[in-house]
Amino acid sequence: MTTTATLENPPTTDNPVFSVDGLWKVFGPKADRVPEDAELSALDPADLRARTGCTAAVRDVSFDVRKGEVFVVMGLSGSGKSTLVRCLTRLIEPTAGTICIDGEDVRAMDKARLRELRRHRAAMVFQHFGLLPHRTVLDNVAYGLEIQGMGKAERRARAAEVVTKVGLEGMEQRKPSQLSGGQQQRVGLARALAVDPQVLLFDEPFSALDPLIRRDMQEEVVRLHREEGRTMVFITHDLSEALKLGDRIALMRDGKVVQLGTPEEIVGSPADGYVREFVRDVPREHVMTVRRAMKPGDCAGPAHPGGLAPDAVVADAIKVVAGSGRPACVVENGRCLGVVDHERLLGVVAGTELRGGAAGTEPRKEAV
């Protein structure tokens, strides 16, 4: 389920695109006092509401979005996902904390700078695509460029390029009502892409689509990400979507980030009982990699049978091991990093490799 595709520009840890620290968004009367007051800020949501009439939609959240990654914000309805992502460009005003984009303080931006941020640097793709009904596909896609003041010929040429990129070639002159839901969503995506933003912010963009079209669109995002290495922040309440798209996932509950990690870390080393329950039914073999499943160490043989890449998922390794009837090597740059056999692979499927309490990305314990 994970995106193991090789990126031309893999995510980097230096110079995050967004850097968020101690972020709070409290709705309700005298919201400002909540983050400042140790007693109030420690209350659970129901008690806080009873005491103050306030809802803390985002509670003391800190994270970086790295350049080139797909950063997924996941959680159940009401956990604070939309509020958090809207705070990034101040579509919702944060109550406390800091937000920087490329080192620039978003909370200190004036109106003009904010407009520039939303138009050029961090474009949002909404669930309801916000298409203009009387305009053609091409003009809808060109709309963001028009707002930026780009001339007609230039913006139409640019829009035509992006329309092709999202697979809508030949539909340029249609109106939105003449498109399917998935095609409309592609127009919304193309419109955001046309302005060539540094970051794309997706707010549950595919939740209204039927499952097959949804899968198509997910693959489209994976493809765009692979080809362009564009930084994306993606909200979803759908775990399989999060696991499929995310390089890293922030799992939210009651306004807090309860775990931030790769799909493999979240599924393989849940931070607490809530996360464990959340990921209980995930087919682990589609998420866990052989790097984690292998017995580390060179096989000492000359041939390295199997030749699995370290990021191959266990499901693929099972096919290799079952096909050959013998253990397979995990190989990187011609070097054997370790070996997986059927026992290790089954241990991952069964979840028994967690026994002994593996945590974070530490080497896992022996399968039993």
Ligand SMILES: Nc1ncnc2c1ncn2[C@@H]1O[C@H](COP(=O)(O)OP(=O)(O)OP(=O)(O)O)[C@@H](O)[C@H]1O
């Ligand atoms: N304008 C508002 N005024 C008061 N409370 C709000 C407001 N907007 C959101 N909330 C509350 O903040 C909490 C988080 O809402 P938010 O919409 O961010 O959650 P979400 O995880 O995006 O949910 P969903 O998946 O249903 O969209 C909820 O309890 C919600 O009721």
